[in-house]
Amino acid sequence: MARELDELLKQSSEWLRGTGPLSEIVLSSRIRLARNLERLPFIVRSTRASMQEVLDTVKSAVSKVVTLKRAFWFDMSALTEVDRQFLVERHLISREQAGSPEHRAVVLSQSEAISVMVNEEDHLRIQVLQSGLNLRDAWTLGDTLDDELSELLPFAYSTDLGYLTCCPTNTGTGMRASVMLHLPSLVMTKQINKVLHTITKLGLAARGFYGEGTEASGNFFQISNQVTLGRNEEELIENIERILKQVIEYEQGARASLMANNRTQLEDRVWRALGILRHARTISSQETLDLLSAVRLGVDLGLMNGLDRSAVNELFLFSQPSHLQKLEGKNLSAKDRDVVRAELIRQKLGIQGKDGKGK
Amino acid sequence: MARELDELLKQSSEWLRGTGPLSEIVLSSRIRLARNLERLPFIVRSTRASMQEVLDTVKSAVSKVVTLKRAFWFDMSALTEVDRQFLVERHLISREQAGSPEHRAVVLSQSEAISVMVNEEDHLRIQVLQSGLNLRDAWTLGDTLDDELSELLPFAYSTDLGYLTCCPTNTGTGMRASVMLHLPSLVMTKQINKVLHTITKLGLAARGFYGEGTEASGNFFQISNQVTLGRNEEELIENIERILKQVIEYEQGARASLMANNRTQLEDRVWRALGILRHARTISSQETLDLLSAVRLGVDLGLMNGLDRSAVNELFLFSQPSHLQKLEGKNLSAKDRDVVRAELIRQKLGIQGKDGKGK
Numbered sequence: 125m126a127r128e129l130d131e132l133l134k135q136s137s138e139w140l141r142g143t144g145p146l147s148e149i150v151l152s153s154r155i156r157l158a159r160n161l162e163r164l165p166f167i168v169r170s171t172r173a174s175m176q177e178v179l180d181t182v183k184s185a186v187s188k189v190v191t192l193k194r195a196f197w198f199d200m201s202a203l204t205e206v207d208r209q210f211l212v213e214r215h216l217i218s219r220e221q222a223g224s225p226e227h228r229a230v231v232l233s234q235s236e237a238i239s240v241m242v243n244e245e246d247h248l249r250i251q252v253l254q255s256g257l258n259l260r261d262a263w264t265l266g267d268t269l270d271d272e273l274s275e276l277l278p279f280a281y282s283t284d285l286g287y288l289t290c291c292p293t294n295t296g297t298g299m300r301a302s303v304m305l306h307l308p309s310l311v312m313t314k315q316i317n318k319v320l321h322t323i324t325k326l327g328l329a330a331r332g333f334y335g336e337g338t339e340a341s342g343n344f345f346q347i348s349n350q351v352t353l354g355r356n357e358e359e360l361i362e363n364i365e366r367i368l369k370q371v372i373e374y375e376q377g378a379r380a381s382l383m384a385n386n387r388t389q390l391e392d393r394v395w396r397a398l399g400i401l402r403h404a405r406t407i408s409s410q411e412t413l414d415l416l417s418a419v420r421l422g423v424d425l426g427l428m429n430g431l432d433r434s435a436v437n438e439l440f441l442f443s444q445p446s447h448l449q450k451l452e453g454k455n456l457s458a459k460d461r462d463v464v465r466a467e468l469i470r471q472k473l474g475i476q477g478k479d480g481k482g483k
Numbered sequence: 484m485a486r487e488l489d490e491l492l493k494q495s496s497e498w499l500r501g502t503g504p505l506s507e508i509v510l511s512s513r514i515r516l517a518r519n520l521e522r523l524p525f526i527v528r529s530t531r532a533s534m535q536e537v538l539d540t541v542k543s544a545v546s547k548v549v550t551l552k553r554a555f556w557f558d559m560s561a562l563t564e565v566d567r568q569f570l571v572e573r574h575l576i577s578r579e580q581a582g583s584p585e586h587r588a589v590v591l592s593q594s595e596a597i598s599v600m601v602n603e604e605d606h607l608r609i610q611v612l613q614s615g616l617n618l619r620d621a622w623t624l625g626d627t628l629d630d631e632l633s634e635l636l637p638f639a640y641s642t643d644l645g646y647l648t649c650c651p652t653n654t655g656t657g658m659r660a661s662v663m664l665h666l667p668s669l670v671m672t673k674q675i676n677k678v679l680h681t682i683t684k685l686g687l688a689a690r691g692f693y694g695e696g697t698e699a700s701g702n703f704f705q706i707s708n709q710v711t712l713g714r715n716e717e718e719l720i721e722n723i724e725r726i727l728k729q730v731i732e733y734e735q736g737a738r739a740s741l742m743a744n745n746r747t748q749l750e751d752r753v754w755r756a757l758g759i760l761r762h763a764r765t766i767s768s769q770e771t772l773d774l775l776s777a778v779r780l781g782v783d784l785g786l787m788n789g790l791d792r793s794a795v796n797e798l799f800l801f802s803q804p805s806h807l808q809k810l811e812g813k814n815l816s817a818k819d820r821d822v823v824r825a826e827l828i829r830q831k832l833g834i835q836g837k838d839g840k841g842k
């Protein structure tokens with residue numbers, strides 16, 4: 125199992141590839157579909173036997189689906205805790221899926237664009253990730269996969285309500301469309317709370333870097349639809365896209381305003397962030413995210429031409445605890461991770477001079 | 484006048500040369516002698532005419548003194564405000580002398596080891612600066628100059644009280660012996676207040692970077708004797724040296740303890756300071772002092788072998804407001820100084836790679 129995960133270690137996650145439309149503000153777009161098998165109890169009422177039956181049924185179907193032809197199947201309980209956290213850090217499984225591995229699994233396409241969690245809150249959570257603002261392609265791919273799977277699996281569906289889900293907030297389309305936004309300028313100019321408040325009033329939810337219940341880190345905000353019922357998928361996507369366009373315009377406006385009116389302070393901020401990253405000897409993952417966020421803004425605004433943009437993007441991921449431990453090939457205490465993280469960052473963002481690297 | 488000051492601009496100040504005994508902790512040693520002319524009123528009771536008489540009398544004497552053969556005479560009122568501040572920054576005149584230039588002057592030896600303020604609080608303030616812990620040499624030189632001057636100038640002296648001074652706290656020897664200490668480890672380990680408290684109880688005074696009434700900046704502390712009466716100069720120097728040796732031992736102990744028990748945190752701190760200095764686009768002189776203090780500690784502890792030690796020492800001086808303005812050859816607003824300061828620092832501590840310098 126670990127060998128296939130080690131392959132992932134060599135690549136940047138889809139959501140951090142830094143390509144795709146508007147990728148200087150929108151890291152990634154995600155479509156998630158919640159599906160359950162007919163006649164088997166929802167997870168909250170499940171038994172070990174029923175969960176095992178879901179696993180067996182889904183595994184068998186997955187092996188026949190064209191879109192998942194080369195996908196990996198990982199039983200959660202066969203993975204180490206570090207490996208499970210590694211998948212959380214890549215946004216391929218939820219923290220809940222990692223936390224209770226028994227009778228749970230995930231299907232991953234090689235590119236990481238598709239992941240299907242089995243026996244998370246619902247029997248199936250089909251997730252499609254695309255770089256940049258690209259909910260349409262994500263939906264097209266998710267819809268295709270959903271069609272393929274539904275030919276093999278009897279999904280719980282009501283003609284009145286749509287897809288039936290464990291939590292009623294997901295009933296209907298079972299779809300959640302979400303985007304990960306990088307909004308450093310709205311944070312710097314203190315407009316972010318107003319923007320998030322407006323988003324919430326318009327029926328969208330704003331969450332942190334690692335989804336529900338997490339804090340906004342590194343100025344990343346995950347925006348998603350709350351409503352899944354009463355409209356079809358295209359309408360839901362259209363609605364979120366319309367609002368997103370405005371948020372993106374606000375962030376672009378804030379960036380332009382900072383460049384026009386506070387350029388020195390802005391340059392100072394992004395270069396100092398780079399200076400700390402290049403020189404620190406111990407650094408937490410939280411501080412790393414915050415500083416990388418500033419550096420990314422600097423790169424996006426063309427203030428740091430010499431810097432390797434992909435190195436910055438990669439570090440968002442590879443500086444995370446489990447990525448670090450997999451890179452090092454061993455478990456590390458939090459204290460040791462902070463030292464190894466600082467070393468990795470110096471290596472990746474290093475200066476070619478003798479003083480920049482190591483001691 | 485300005486031309487001679489421009490010569491000074493090319494050299495590092497005596498107190499920042501970074502040479503002399505124990506110079507990793509003791510920046511400089513200073514002996515100051517307060518002297519007044521007989522029959523002329525103290526400055527607090529002076530008239531313009533009496534101040535002018537002091538100036539004329541002293542100027543005439545100075546021109547005949549061997550030790551001051553190549554010294555410069557600067558009338559304060561002939562210098563611009565930036566030039567006067569420049570001399571304050573080099574610790575050659577007091578802020579008071581710079582603030583009220585009328586009928587005031589300073590005599591400077593070429594090496595800056597000797598400065599004689601005329602019509603400051605007393606008619607003469609003879610000051611001798613030496614790099615490192617070197618009060619003895621400073622005293623020997625000051626004593627020689629005092630002897631030479633006293634042959635030409637009738638100093639106010641009482642056989643009961645010794646030298647008479649404007650403020651009674653200086654009466655007696657008229658001598659203040661002081662040293663500038665760099666005590667970053669006592670600050671980091673939070674022992675500094677206890678040490679300063681003990682120093683005060685032992686009859687010494689602790690002041691900030693720019694003398695009386697200034698805050699400790701960059702972990703620099705100026706320690707001097709309070710008592711000038713009742714003991715001779717050698718006894719006063721012996722007393723301050725004895726106490727200083729203990730303070731130095733405490734700082735050395737704190738450095739050793741940080742190296743043994745908190746090496747990672749220590750390295751992190753000094754390297755981050757360097758990282759910020761190397762990357763900032765705008766920086767205040769206060770922050771510069773604090774960060775340079777950390778970098779200097781790193782250099783002193785051998786943690787930053789590639790770094791140019793003299794560049795670090797010079798920056799303490801050349802990053803100051805008036806030094807910056809003289810380097811630039813024009814007056815600058817505080818905001819512009821912060822930008823120019825950051826540029827100078829990047830240049831001096833710069834990295835040879837393309838990303839380190841400029842944009």
